[in-house]
Amino acid sequence: MHRAHILIAMDAHTISQGARTVKDALVRSLSLAGLTNEVRVVETGSLGIYNKGVVLVVYPDAVYYAGVTVEDVADIVSEHIIKGRVVERLWLTEFIEGKRVAYAAVPPRFSKQVRVVLRNAGIIDPESIEEYIAHDGYEALGKALTAMSPEQVLQQVKESKIQGRGGAFFPSGLKWEFAAKEKAEQKYIICNADEGEPGTFKDRLILEGDPHAIIEGMALAGYAVGASEGFVYIRGEYLMSIGRMRRAIDQARQHGLLGENIFDSGFSFDIEIREGAGAYICGEETALIESIEGKRGEPRDKPPFPPSVGLWGKPTIVNNVETLANIPQIILRGAAWYRALGTDACPGTKVFTLVGNINNPGLIEVPMGITLREIIYDIGHGIPGGKGFLLAQMGGTTGGILTAEHLDIPLAADTLRKVDAGLGSGAILVVDDSQCVIDLVKCFVEFFNHESCGKCTLCREGTGRLLELLEKISDGRGKMGDIELIERLATTMMSGAFCGLGQAAPIPILGCLKYFRNEFVNHISNGGCAMVDTKYAMAENDLAIA
Amino acid sequence: MAELAKVEKIVAAYKDIKTPLIYILKDVQKEFGHLSEDVLTGVARTTNIPLAEIYGVATFYSLFTTKPKGRHIVRCCNNAPCHVNGSKQVLNKIKEYLGVETGETTPCGTFTLEFTSCLGLCAVAPVMMIDDEVYGNLTPEKAMAILKDYKMKGRSHA
Numbered sequence: 001m002h003r004a005h006i007l008i009a010m011d012a013h014t015i016s017q018g019a020r021t022v023k024d025a026l027v028r029s030l031s032l033a034g035l036t037n038e039v040r041v042v043e044t045g046s047l048g049i050y051n052k053g054v055v056l057v058v059y060p061d062a063v064y065y066a067g068v069t070v071e072d073v074a075d076i077v078s079e080h081i082i083k084g085r086v087v088e089r090l091w092l093t094e095f096i097e098g099k100r101v102a103y104a105a106v107p108p109r110f111s112k113q114v115r116v117v118l119r120n121a122g123i124i125d126p127e128s129i130e131e132y133i134a135h136d137g138y139e140a141l142g143k144a145l146t147a148m149s150p151e152q153v154l155q156q157v158k159e160s161k162i163q164g165r166g167g168a169f170f171p172s173g174l175k176w177e178f179a180a181k182e183k184a185e186q187k188y189i190i191c192n193a194d195e196g197e198p199g200t201f202k203d204r205l206i207l208e209g210d211p212h213a214i215i216e217g218m219a220l221a222g223y224a225v226g227a228s229e230g231f232v233y234i235r236g237e238y239l240m241s242i243g244r245m246r247r248a249i250d251q252a253r254q255h256g257l258l259g260e261n262i263f264d265s266g267f268s269f270d271i272e273i274r275e276g277a278g279a280y281i282c283g284e285e286t287a288l289i290e291s292i293e294g295k296r297g298e299p300r301d302k303p304p305f306p307p308s309v310g311l312w313g314k315p316t317i318v319n320n321v322e323t324l325a326n327i328p329q330i331i332l333r334g335a336a337w338y339r340a341l342g343t344d345a346c347p348g349t350k351v352f353t354l355v356g357n358i359n360n361p362g363l364i365e366v367p368m369g370i371t372l373r374e375i376i377y378d379i380g381h382g383i384p385g386g387k388g389f390l391l392a393q394m395g396g397t398t399g400g401i402l403t404a405e406h407l408d409i410p411l412a413a414d415t416l417r418k419v420d421a422g423l424g425s426g427a428i429l430v431v432d433d434s435q436c437v438i439d440l441v442k443c444f445v446e447f448f449n450h451e452s453c454g455k456c457t458l459c460r461e462g463t464g465r466l467l468e469l470l471e472k473i474s475d476g477r478g479k480m481g482d483i484e485l486i487e488r489l490a491t492t493m494m495s496g497a498f499c500g501l502g503q504a505a506p507i508p509i510l511g512c513l514k515y516f517r518n519e520f521v522n523h524i525s526n527g528g529c530a531m532v533d534t535k536y537a538m539a540e541n542d543l544a545i546a
Numbered sequence: 547m548a549e550l551a552k553v554e555k556i557v558a559a560y561k562d563i564k565t566p567l568i569y570i571l572k573d574v575q576k577e578f579g580h581l582s583e584d585v586l587t588g589v590a591r592t593t594n595i596p597l598a599e600i601y602g603v604a605t606f607y608s609l610f611t612t613k614p615k616g617r618h619i620v621r622c623c624n625n626a627p628c629h630v631n632g633s634k635q636v637l638n639k640i641k642e643y644l645g646v647e648t649g650e651t652t653p654c655g656t657f658t659l660e661f662t663s664c665l666g667l668c669a670v671a672p673v674m675m676i677d678d679e680v681y682g683n684l685t686p687e688k689a690m691a692i693l694k695d696y697k698m699k700g701r702s703h704a
Contacts, residue, residue, distance in 0.1 A: 013670050016682035050669035198625035201666035236572075236609050237665055239678055277568050278608030280663055294567030295599070296606040312564070355627040355668035362669050397626055427668075431630055443629045451663060453606075 045121035045209020062104035064092035121209030140328035145265035159335035166320030178307035182315035187227035197396030199427030203321035207241035211248035217324030280451035342368030346412035357432035387432035395424015398504035401511030459502030476528030621662035633672035639686030
């Protein structure tokens with residue numbers, strides 16, 4: 001029995017900040033103090049805090065320490081663990097209504113977060129199936145397999161009105177129903193973990209923070225539609241996610257939660273990991289299927305859609321990581337519970353990644369319907385350096401552009417559609433007013449040009465020509481008429497490109513043109529960027545300070 | 547030849563996996579450093595997949611390379627979240643320090659500099675990945691210190 005637990009978030013972000021070396025030092029220090037049997041150090045998933053260096057939490061006191069370095073470890077052990085005194089200088093607190101409040105004690109109405117998908121991240125050890133089980137893990141699967149028919153499981157998902165969290169917001173229940181109705185000997189469930197949308201890392205942190213929730217969600221999907229095999233397609237660059245998932249699958253097999261005849265129900269289901277090899281386009285579901293089939297990841301003609309003809313020609317459901325991680329909670333607590341979260345048209349929570357020019361970047365989970373103002377200024381603590389808000393790009397590089405006039409729109413799939421934007425993958429890129437819009441648009445287009453798979457002419461050539469035009473304008477060689485050419489090219493791509501990549505690539509370009517057309521005109525008439533001089537001077541200053 | 551035997555061994559390891567070509571190419575690249583025509587021909591012969599198809603796959607994905615590369619692969623991100631946090635200055639410093647452009651290898655063969663799409667580490671932007679290690683919150687100076695360390699010790703540091 002341990003009298004205290006120290007949780008340290010170990011994910012790809014925190015490791016890059018030195019979490020591993022701090023953990024090693026902590027284990028050493030506890031062992032020197034003879035406390036190894038009394039205090040357990042647990043690696044956990046994301047705590048969602050990223051601008052404060054290495055963060056750890058001491059339980060049962062629920063004291064958060066931030067900015068912890070190897071040098072601080074001895075103090076934490078000798079002061080907090082041995083003497084029971086909080087190490088003030090590292091103590092993570094927030095100021096609420098003028099009072100210093102411990103981070104763990106911030107009431108939800110201030111933190112604004114509701115954790116469904118991330119309920120276990122930062123709380124359990126993601127490498128321990130026992131801890132997942134202790135937090136209601138696999139209870140939904142047990143309930144479904146012993147007390148529900150596949151139709152009832154499908155009905156719950158349909159009634160929950162959950163929409164696909166990969167970005168398209170297609171009703172997941174409907175997708176499942178299509179596959180369930182197909183008559184086939186073999187069907188497949190694929191978890192799309194080919195996260196590559198710039199600014200998005202929610203799936204990475206769900207995989208690294210609570211991998212068993214995904215396994216359970218996939219097994220439930222398999223039961224509902226009659227599939228016995230699943231694949232998790234993970235980006236090849238996400239080495240840590242792959243490792244955690246592999247371990248979780250092995251544990252689930254050992255516990256009989258994957259494999260033959262689960263819970264003696266006659267239902268069998270197993271999962272295999274497939275690694276990507278570096279191609280953004282493989283996040284498109286049919287390109288992903290091609291990639292699992294060992295081919296170039298080029299999208300297929302649709303219809304037929306994967307629920308009828310998918311992997312190896314069989315009915316296949318492709319669901320995003322976040323969608324699947326919601327499923328066990330929906331089955332456990334019921335569709336009505338889920339529908340009560342978020343808005344009527346768009347129920348549930350949404351996991352966002354808040355990035356760019358923001359004081360408090362990170363991973364958050366909030367109910368649908370929250371405003372951008374709340375996210376940027378309450379949760380994100382505003383924009384650094386006293387700069388102003390220029391724009392936010394919603395849902396990754398293919399996402400729409402929002403400006404100050406949109407700060408109070410309730411965020412949901414349907415409300416954003418009205419302003420030519422969407423929630424997309426859940427990335428929110430905040431851009432301050434010291435950034436050059438043309439430079440930013442060029443950066444978007446460089447990405448599309450790099451990631452276009454080359455299958456269709458409009459996208460392959462279109463992204464290249466757009467980049468040339470933007471480079472011209474940015475370098476001061478732009479001509480009047482170039483803006484109209486960009487618009488024509490962009491609208492043609494939107495209506496004619498083969499898949500979502502080429503169709504969506506013009507969205508942020510047209511968005512920036514809509515709200516910042518003057519910037520483009522000024523670049524052309526002034527022969528380049530008026531911000532260049534001040535911007536580089538500022539960059540030099542920043543360096544001098546760093 | 548010895549190469550073919552190695553390829554055969556890798557292919558055999560995946561006999562129970564359906565359509566394992568990407569896994570095979572990954573392992574083959576790990577073994578030989580890059581996917582040369584000879585090696586790909588060996589894969590084609592062993593798997594009975596047409597060479598043209600294999601070449602198509604090998605050139606489609608950015609983690610595969612058909613040309614030899616440096617001992618360390620430096621992948622820099624310049625997507626929007628890194629961009630607004632100063633990745634261009636970082637990349638310029640790295641280019642200056644290594645004396646190469648993106649896509650090139652240093653003459654000594656130590657580093658290959660590449661451009662990568664988002665690595666999903668945007669909360670600690672700007673970021674780069676060297677081999678399997680990720681580095682965040684970069685400044686031009688920090689990036690240079692990390693590269694220097696690789697150069698001196700020939701190993702990574704966290």
